[in-house]
Amino acid sequence: MDNLEQAAMLLLSMGEEAAAQVMAHLDKNDVQQLSYKMARLASITQQEAEAVIERFFNRYQEQSGIARASRTYLQKTLDLALGDRVAKSLIDTIYGDEIKILVKRLEWVDPQLLAREIANEHCQLQAVLLGLLPPENAALVLQSLPVEGQDEVLLRIAQLGDIDREVVDELKQLVERCMLNAMDKSHTQVSGVRQVADILNRFDGDREQLMEMLKLHDKQLASNVADNMFDFIILGRQKPETLQTIMAVVPADVLALALKGIENELKQALLNALPKRMSSAIETQIEAIGTVPLSQAIAARKEIMELAKQMMDDSEIELQLFEEQVVE
Secondary structure (H helix, E strand, C coil), X not given: XXXXXXXXXXXXXXXXXXXXXXXXXXXXXXXXXXXXXXXXXXXXXXXXXXXXXXXXXXXXXXXXXXXXXXXXXXXXXXXXXHCHHHHHHHHHHHHCCHHHHHHHHHHHCCHHHHXXXXXXXXXXXXXXXHHHCCHHHHHHHHHHCCHHHHXXXXXXXXXXXXXXXXXXXXXXXXXXXXXXXHHHHCCCCCCHHHHHHHHHHXXXXXXHHHHHHHHHHCHHHHHHHHHHCCCHHHHXXXXXXXXXXXXXXXXXXXXXXXXXXXXXXXXXXXXXXXXXXHHHHHHHHXXXXXXXXXXXXXXXXXHHHHXXXXXXXXXXXXXXXXXXXXXX
8 A cells, every 4th residue: 555545544544523623623635645545445354453453553653652642732821921912923933823723724615706805805805815825716716806806816915924913813714704605505516518528529319410419409509519629539520632731730849748558549549640651750759758647638639629720720631520421
C-alpha cells in the first residue's frame, strides 16, 4: 500500500466523525485524492491493516512527547492572564486565524453560486472573503461578480491587513449562509445536449434519421445537438479528400498527441490521409513520446477539431456529421 492508501485505510478505520475532523484540516487536492482512494480501497487483509495502524502509532510515539494544550484550554488560561483582546491575538498567532479554516469549506462551493451569494454584500466583506480563498477559487468568483465592481474588490484585497473581530463574526455568518444555500441548491449537473451528441457520435444505427426525428420535436434543440457533435470521433466519417486537407495543416506534434490512446480504426483512417513517409514519421513520434496525460491528448484533439471547424466555416472543407447515404 502506498502512503495515500494507508492514510485512506486509517481514515476509514476511524469512523465518519473522526475522519471528517481530520479531513477538515486538509487542502482540497488532498481531500480529493484521499476520497478517491477511500472509495476504491478493497481487499485489505487483517495483517495489512494491523501493519498500517502499528506504523501510525509508532510514528506518533516517536513525535508526540507531552500532549499539547487544546485551543479551548489556552484560550481560557490566557483570557484570565492577559485579557480577552491580547489573548485572542496570541491564540490566532499560535493556531492561525480561525476564519481561514471556516472559509476553506467554500473551496467546494461552485464559484458562480458563491458570487451570487456575496454580490449584494459590502465590497469590504467581499474582499475579505476573496482574500482568504485560494487564488484560483478567488479568480473564478471575481469573474462572476459584476464587472463594474471588480477593480474596487481587488483594491480592497490589496489593502487587507488585520481583520477586526466584528468583520470576522460577520464573515462567519456569511460563510455559514453560503454553505447552507450551496447545500440546498446542490444537485448533479447533466449536460443533456452534450450527452445526446456523444451518444449519436457513437451510435451504430441511422444517426441521420434520429436527428431528423429530433428536429420534428424541437429544431433549436436539434441544432444545439449538432453543434456539440463536432467531436474528434467524426473525423473517421469524412471523405479521404476532406481528411487530407485537414491533416495537411495539423502540426505533427499535435497530431501525434491526439492519436495517443484512440481506437485503432480511427487512428489508421487519419494516418492513411497522410503521405506514407509522413504517416511513418508520425507513428514513430507516437512511440517516442511514450505515456502522456490524458488531458494533453484531449487538448490536442480539441485543437484539431477547432481547426477543422474553422476550415469548414471558411468553406475550405465540408464536414459530415453522418455517413453519406449510398444506393445500389
